[in-house]
């Protein structure tokens with residue numbers, strides 16, 4: 001990570017004057033947009049994968065319910081379903097983070113009210129709490 005230093009207010013004013021969106025809020029917006037795009041693509045991919053498992057399970061079910069392959073498919077389908085749930089939950093978190101950004105509370109820990117921290121936000125843009133409160 002190279003962005004441990006908080007953006008200097010004078011630097012962001014200069015950036016705004018030159019028309020380059022490099023202020024802390026603009027930067028967070030860009031990160032959240034990328035995170036949202038990535039998560040939407042992930043949800044789409046997992047949803048398609050899940051559909052294939054449903055179809056595969058239906059084919060196996062009509063064949064032989066004691067087929068060991070049926071158990072493997074059921075297990076893998078559960079894994080995909082769990083990842084899909086996680087990805088959708090993450091999408092909700094990313095949207096909630098975008099709302100906090102609009103409300104001006106982005107980057108503030110929801111539990112202690114302290115800063116979430118730039119390094120943590122860089123790693124987890126949708127984080128609601130600081131490192132200490134996340135434990």
Ligand SMILES: [Zn+2]
Nearest residue numbers: 109112130133
């Ligand atoms: Zn906290």
